[in-house]
Amino acid sequence: xxxxxxxAAKQVDQAFLVILGFCVFILLLVSALMGVFVWRYHHTRxxxxxxxxGNVWAELAWTIIxxxxxxxxxxxxxxSYTALRNAPEGALQIGVEARxxxxxxxxxxxxxxxxxxxxxxxxxxxxxxxxDVIHSFYVPAMRIKMDTVPGMQTYVWFESDSTGVxxxxxxxxxxxKHANMISVLRVVxxxxxxxxxxxxxxxxxxxxxxxxxxxxxxxxxCHSLDGSEGVGPTFKGLAGRxxxxxxxxxxxxxxxxxxxYVTHSILAPSDEVVEGFDDVMPGYADSLSKEDVAAMVHYLxxxxxxxxxxxxxxxxxxxxxxCHSxxxxxxxxxxxxxxxGAERLVRANGEGEPRTVVADEAYLRESIRDPGKExxxxxxxxxxxxxxxxxxxxxxxxxxxxxxxxxxxGQGGGKEGGQ
Amino acid sequence: xxxxxxAETxxAETxxAETxxxxxxxxxxxxxxxxxxxxxxxxxxxDHKRIGLLYLWCILAFFAVGVLLGLLIRLxxxxxxxxxxAQQTYNAVFTLHGVIMIFMVVIPSIPAxxxxxxxxxxxxxxxxxxxxLNLFSWYLYILGAAIAVVSLFTGGGAPxxxxxxxxxxxxxTSTNVNVAVLAVFILGFSSIxxxxxxxxxxxxxxxxxxxxxxxxxxxxxxxATAWIQVLATPVLGITVxxxxxxxxxxxxxxxxxxxGDPILYQHLxxxxxxxxxxxxxxxxxxxxxxxxxxxARKNIFGYKTIAISSLAIAFAGSLVWAHHMFVSGMSDVAVxxxxxxxxxxxxPSAVKVFNWVSTLYKGSIYLDPPLIYSLGFxxxxxxxxxxxxxxxxxxxxxxxxxxxxVVGHFHYVIFGGTGFGLFAAMHFWFPKVYGxxxxxxxxxxxxxxxxxxxxxxxxxxxxLGLEGMPRRYYDYLPQYTDLHVVSTVGSWIxxxxxxxxxxxxxxxxxxxxxxxxxxxxAATLEWTLPSPPPTENFGPVEPEVTRGPYDFxxxxxxxxVA
Numbered sequence: 001x002x003x004x005x006x007x008a009a010k011q012v013d014q015a016f017l018v019i020l021g022f023c024v025f026i027l028l029l030v031s032a033l034m035g036v037f038v039w040r041y042h043h044t045r046x047x048x049x050x051x052x053x054g055n056v057w058a059e060l061a062w063t064i065i066x067x068x069x070x071x072x073x074x075x076x077x078x079x080s081y082t083a084l085r086n087a088p089e090g091a092l093q094i095g096v097e098a099r100x101x102x103x104x105x106x107x108x109x110x111x112x113x114x115x116x117x118x119x120x121x122x123x124x125x126x127x128x129x130x131x132d133v134i135h136s137f138y139v140p141a142m143r144i145k146m147d148t149v150p151g152m153q154t155y156v157w158f159e160s161d162s163t164g165v166x167x168x169x170x171x172x173x174x175x176x177k178h179a180n181m182i183s184v185l186r187v188v189x190x191x192x193x194x195x196x197x198x199x200x201x202x203x204x205x206x207x208x209x210x211x212x213x214x215x216x217x218x219x220x221x222c223h224s225l226d227g228s229e230g231v232g233p234t235f236k237g238l239a240g241r242x243x244x245x246x247x248x249x250x251x252x253x254x255x256x257x258x259x260x261y262v263t264h265s266i267l268a269p270s271d272e273v274v275e276g277f278d279d280v281m282p283g284y285a286d287s288l289s290k291e292d293v294a295a296m297v298h299y300l301x302x303x304x305x306x307x308x309x310x311x312x313x314x315x316x317x318x319x320x321x322x323c324h325s326x327x328x329x330x331x332x333x334x335x336x337x338x339x340x341g342a343e344r345l346v347r348a349n350g351e352g353e354p355r356t357v358v359a360d361e362a363y364l365r366e367s368i369r370d371p372g373k374e375x376x377x378x379x380x381x382x383x384x385x386x387x388x389x390x391x392x393x394x395x396x397x398x399x400x401x402x403x404x405x406x407x408x409x410g411q412g413g414g415k416e417g418g419q
Numbered sequence: 420x421x422x423x424x425x426a427e428t429x430x431a432e433t434x435x436a437e438t439x440x441x442x443x444x445x446x447x448x449x450x451x452x453x454x455x456x457x458x459x460x461x462x463x464x465x466d467h468k469r470i471g472l473l474y475l476w477c478i479l480a481f482f483a484v485g486v487l488l489g490l491l492i493r494l495x496x497x498x499x500x501x502x503x504x505a506q507q508t509y510n511a512v513f514t515l516h517g518v519i520m521i522f523m524v525v526i527p528s529i530p531a532x533x534x535x536x537x538x539x540x541x542x543x544x545x546x547x548x549x550x551x552l553n554l555f556s557w558y559l560y561i562l563g564a565a566i567a568v569v570s571l572f573t574g575g576g577a578p579x580x581x582x583x584x585x586x587x588x589x590x591x592t593s594t595n596v597n598v599a600v601l602a603v604f605i606l607g608f609s610s611i612x613x614x615x616x617x618x619x620x621x622x623x624x625x626x627x628x629x630x631x632x633x634x635x636x637x638x639x640x641x642x643a644t645a646w647i648q649v650l651a652t653p654v655l656g657i658t659v660x661x662x663x664x665x666x667x668x669x670x671x672x673x674x675x676x677x678x679g680d681p682i683l684y685q686h687l688x689x690x691x692x693x694x695x696x697x698x699x700x701x702x703x704x705x706x707x708x709x710x711x712x713x714x715a716r717k718n719i720f721g722y723k724t725i726a727i728s729s730l731a732i733a734f735a736g737s738l739v740w741a742h743h744m745f746v747s748g749m750s751d752v753a754v755x756x757x758x759x760x761x762x763x764x765x766x767p768s769a770v771k772v773f774n775w776v777s778t779l780y781k782g783s784i785y786l787d788p789p790l791i792y793s794l795g796f797x798x799x800x801x802x803x804x805x806x807x808x809x810x811x812x813x814x815x816x817x818x819x820x821x822x823x824x825v826v827g828h829f830h831y832v833i834f835g836g837t838g839f840g841l842f843a844a845m846h847f848w849f850p851k852v853y854g855x856x857x858x859x860x861x862x863x864x865x866x867x868x869x870x871x872x873x874x875x876x877x878x879x880x881x882x883l884g885l886e887g888m889p890r891r892y893y894d895y896l897p898q899y900t901d902l903h904v905v906s907t908v909g910s911w912i913x914x915x916x917x918x919x920x921x922x923x924x925x926x927x928x929x930x931x932x933x934x935x936x937x938x939x940x941a942a943t944l945e946w947t948l949p950s951p952p953p954t955e956n957f958g959p960v961e962p963e964v965t966r967g968p969y970d971f972x973x974x975x976x977x978x979x980v981a
Contacts (some may be wrong), residue, residue: 041784083814133585
């Protein structure tokens with residue numbers, strides 16, 4: 001099964017062997033007797049049944065003897081359990097915070113990580129809790145498991161006698177991505193541990209730090225960086241995004257994702273929940289420092305992949321967004337969301353019989369340069385034409401790319417690098 | 420009625436050609452009373468046999484749905500990552516599989532179906548004590564089941580909490596948990612009322628000459644079960660109401676931020692749900708205790724021990740609930756106490772197994788389908804039962820808790836145990852209910868396929884659990900793939916066995932050879948009546964019990980099974 005790297009785990013394995021051994025013995029005994037009796041006393045070989053009603057001594061025997069044996073088995077189980085519970089004094093104390101659907105490990109100096117890194121040959125005691133629902137911290141290689149319960153502290157301890165990488169799993173069902181609530185335990189040498197503990201953080205400026213924080217705090221298990229759908233809204237193109245949010249009283253509100261909004265969403269996510277998503281995110285007000293939040297917000301709004309596509313700026317400058325929404329709602333014109341690639345019912349000059357066209361790139365270009373030529377059924381022919389004077393070809397390309405990126409699903413996601 | 424009236428074989432006189440077209444046998448309680456439509460005579464019946472059959476058909480229909488969902492789960496798990504369904508769908512499917520199988524199939528299975536059909540006949544009664552309450556219980560069952568179905572298609576989508584509804588997750592998920600727990604609440608009432616009805620029936624309506632020590636062991640099993648139903652099920656009702664209140668009113672009973680305690684929920688839930696597994700298994704043990712002597716042609720070994728052990732299980736089984744909570748954050752002292760009690764509850768079950776095997780000793784054994792299913796029960800129940808010791812041991816449980824080891828253990832005990840008990844009952848009492856026999860050879864083949872399929876389906880789960888594969892995982896690490904593949908293939912073999920068994924019974928029901936009142940040569944009272952029995956059972960004359968339930972002296976098996 002697993003290598004034995006933990007003393008108490010060896011005791012547990014001992015208990016497994018004893019109990020399973022007894023199981024196999026009983027099973028074989030019962031099955032063998034059953035088989036022998038069925039064969040030996042089949043009616044063709046034994047036509048006349050004996051007259052036996054029972055036997056008090058036999059029954060006493062197979063009540064009392066198994067009772068004694070299972071008491072012994074209980075004892076093996078119990079002593080191995082106490083070995084798992086009695087953490088030695090002076091163990092390295094590490095905090096564990098579970099949440100849907102990631103782990104966060106907090107070291108004595110306040111450092112956080114998404115993977116658990118510990119030194120070899122040193123007892124480690126984990127003080128665990130949960131930010132939302134019940135999870136269960138499970139390291140099969142150490143034979144340890146304990147629920148993490150909101151509002152309550154639980155603990156496990158272990159000590160590995162060799163270095164290595166071991167799986168950490170969540171063993172208590174916790175919703176959609178329960179099966180993805182996986183991390184690793186890295187057991188490293190004392191030197192490596194010291195090095196790891198002092199290094200890593202804040203290297204490479206704010207951008208790198210912000211990105212690392214998102215990972216260490218488990219943000220990325222729900223919010224994607226590549227535009228794909230997740231449990232929460234994607235971080236891609238977050239800056240300046242218009243979002244419809246639900247307030248706790250049930251009313252709706254529109255927000256632009258700026259620094260204030262994003263900061264507030266990290267600290268108190270339940271105050272404004274983006275429409276279409278569940279209110280499942282725990283708040284980070286008491287687990288992140290101001291500087292860390294600032295670094296994350298900086299990364300989300302100005303950093304690498306999260307920066308808005310250039311076409312977004314064009315759409316804002318040109319006022320497109322005052323008539324065309326980006327979230328599917330209708331203002332004065334059709335929403336940009338999901339337009340690209342869809343079939344549209346249009347009328348030439350806004351009159352005559354409607355016909356169907358596919359909104360490909362050529363159609364989008366034409367609709368910007370000469371919007372009156374094909375007007376989407378149900379809308380007024382009121383949009384002004386944007387000729388080269390007001391919108392040069394570069395800006396047009398950016399804008400079309402941006403609209404294409406809103407096609408919906410994942411397919412628009414990779415488009416925005418330009419052509 | 421001491422001598423079995425072997426000469427009377429009413430069915431044998433019925434020409435075969437009259438019945439196959441309708442698919443239902445003539446005569447006895449099947450005859451529609453004059454002045455009533457066929458449908459009305461079933462939906463408004465107070466005849467315990469008909470109510471039992473209504474239960475049985477519904478249970479088998481839900482069983483088919485549950486099996487289908489189980490097959491989908493296994494198919495999804497044949498490889499890591501997405502195979503046939505999305506993550507949320509998977510979470511809803513395993514929840515649904517659990518809720519349907521536990522609350523609509525396994526809990527009512529043997530007591531509500533065969534308890535109703537057989538128990539009043541076994542004790543020489545005209546009906547249960549409260550026939551109209553009995554019908555009402557069935558309607559509650561149907562209402563609960565209907566509401567459970569409604570919960571799938573309304574609100575925020577099918578519940579995704581697992582059948583255990585653990586808080587805080589169940590209190591916060593946006594899926595339709597409110598309606599699902601309401602369904603469970605109503606199903607619980609159906610179970611309580613059936614239990615109540617059975618307790619009164621067994622106390623008050625036994626034939627005057629049937630003392631407690633002459634009562635068949637199946638009825639003993641039902642009696643012990645009925646007490647658990649009456650005493651434990653109200654706790655479930657309260658618990659699910661509290662979830663409802665938590666969700667709708669925001670009471671905060673289980674929310675630590677408002678002074679509540681999530682662990683409290685687990686205690687309440689398991690105070691019912693652990694005894695519930697005995698509601699599932701004890702009646703099946705009763706079936707096995709009735710079947711084995713008949714096919715060994717020999718008295719049961721240690722009648723009183725078996726009867727008392729049913730009560731002992733019902734009692735001790737009420738004291739072990741927290742063994743589901745060794746890693747919940749409960750105190751170490753509680754872990755020790757509940758671990759100890761858990762080992763003790765293993766004893767009466769083990770004693771039963773030893774007594775059954777001893778009954779075979781020096782018998783004269785006929786390997787007919789009811790016995791084959793019973794032997795399958797003993798083997799599979801032992802396969803599952805012994806691993807209960809691993810789960811009861813505190814240190815060993817920590818490693819395998821909430822892993823596939825538990826899934827394997829539970830399915831061995833419930834599918835291999837209760838499921839096989841139900842199949843044994845179906846094959847045993849089939850000729851009594853329909854007055855016909857199915858094909859015995861095919862039934863045996865199906866049983867063997869099922870035993871092979873079940874082992875292939877569930878044994879890999881033990882190994883997966885020992886390797887640390889948690890349960891309720893949509894996706895898994897690559898090292899677990901091979902065992903999952905074996906298990907999924909096992910699920911197909913199991914499905915094939917079930918299909919063959921069902922087809923064979925269906926055929927037997929329509930075209931099977933007619934049989935007399937007592938084809939297996941059994942000694943309990945139900946076999947003294949014609950097959951199928953008349954509506955009023957024994958009529959105005961109280962049957963007289965002059966022999967023990969497993970005293971086969973002078974009783975012969977009929978030609979039709981020879």
